[in-house]
Amino acid sequence: MKIALFILALLLSATAVAREAVPESADPVLEKRVVKLTSDLRCLVCQNQSLADSHADLAIDLKNQVRAQMLEGKSDAEIRDYMVARYGDFVLYDPPFKARTVLLWAGPFVLMVIGLGGLAIYLRGRRSRVDAGEQLTPADRARAEKMLRGEPGGEA
Amino acid sequence: MKRFLPLAIFLVLAVFLAVGLQLNPREVPSPLIDKPAPAFRLPQLQEPARNLGLDDMKGKVWLLNVWASWCVACLDEHPVMVEYSKRNVLPIYGLNYKDKREDALAWLGKHGNPYTVSIQDADGRVGIDYGVYGVPETYLIDGNGVIRYKRIGPVTPEIFEQKILPLARKLQG
Numbered sequence: 001m002k003i004a005l006f007i008l009a010l011l012l013s014a015t016a017v018a019r020e021a022v023p024e025s026a027d028p029v030l031e032k033r034v035v036k037l038t039s040d041l042r043c044l045v046c047q048n049q050s051l052a053d054s055h056a057d058l059a060i061d062l063k064n065q066v067r068a069q070m071l072e073g074k075s076d077a078e079i080r081d082y083m084v085a086r087y088g089d090f091v092l093y094d095p096p097f098k099a100r101t102v103l104l105w106a107g108p109f110v111l112m113v114i115g116l117g118g119l120a121i122y123l124r125g126r127r128s129r130v131d132a133g134e135q136l137t138p139a140d141r142a143r144a145e146k147m148l149r150g151e152p153g154g155e156a
Numbered sequence: 157m158k159r160f161l162p163l164a165i166f167l168v169l170a171v172f173l174a175v176g177l178q179l180n181p182r183e184v185p186s187p188l189i190d191k192p193a194p195a196f197r198l199p200q201l202q203e204p205a206r207n208l209g210l211d212d213m214k215g216k217v218w219l220l221n222v223w224a225s226w227c228v229a230c231l232d233e234h235p236v237m238v239e240y241s242k243r244n245v246l247p248i249y250g251l252n253y254k255d256k257r258e259d260a261l262a263w264l265g266k267h268g269n270p271y272t273v274s275i276q277d278a279d280g281r282v283g284i285d286y287g288v289y290g291v292p293e294t295y296l297i298d299g300n301g302v303i304r305y306k307r308i309g310p311v312t313p314e315i316f317e318q319k320i321l322p323l324a325r326k327l328q329g
Contacts, residue, residue: 086187
């Protein structure tokens with residue numbers, strides 16, 4: 001009986017959640033477009049959330065703006081331009097490549113090139129040291145073997 | 157050389173992090189600086205039957221201060237606006253952002269009214285056009301209706317004295 005009640009409660013809570021997710025306009029295709037576009041736009045009040053995720057007042061206003069403009073027949077690109085004109089490239093989670101954003105886009109690759117370059121120089125230096133005859137002397141070798149076997153006399 | 161490598165890496169990281177800590181992520185550079193201010197025509201707060209538009213301000217260098225009675229930081233800033241409005245150096249206009257008229261009037265009654273005129277942006281549409289995302293925000297607009305300066309967050313006496321006033325005097329010629 002208790003279990004049945006519990007399951008009933010679970011089912012009811014599921015419908016409660018479902019009700020919360022009802023889209024704000026009746027057109028599911030439009031609503032999908034709104035969510036898709038606003039997922040790429042940053043909420044300026046809570047900066048690590050997208051407009052789609054945010055429930056901040058401004059985010060709700062902006063989502064309504066997006067919806068209203070879509071109903072007026074504006075394209076996604078036009079609406080994105082509308083947001084950029086007001087809030088700058090900062091609203092875009094996928095900012096365009098231009099002079100101001102060069103470091104953002106190219107930075108990781110520059111770091112990778114520096115890292116690979118450093119690695120190459122290091123490896124080449126090591127190989128040339130080996131080639132130059134820097135090899136283990138028999139005495140060193142005997143010491144190393146003792147160390148590995150854990151015998152006394154290997155230290156220092 | 158090799159011995160100092162970790163130290164060098166540490167120093168570079170420390171410099172980057174120190175610079176990063178100084179930056180304020182809430183100060184998003186506005187794309188509106190040096191661009192024409194977005195047009196508006198809104199009812200006045202005190203006399204809703206009359207309105208005020210951007211074109212009424214032509215030829216004036218003026219300050220547009222976005223405020224609301226629900227905004228806590230606006231209260232911090234308010235004495236600064238009141239003080240400078242008394243000095244008559246620069247006309248200050250208020251954009252009452254997403255507020256209730258009664259609340260806004262009561263707030264001005266209680267804390268003083270520095271604004272030549274306040275206009276009501278009840279649904280926040282004009283705020284969106286001005287890229288408002290954190291009240292208070294303040295715009296310095298020149299005689300041609302171009303935005304010359306924007307401050308996000310409370311204006312302090314230092315900012316008024318060192319940034320807004322010198323620029324306004326220059327624009328006033």
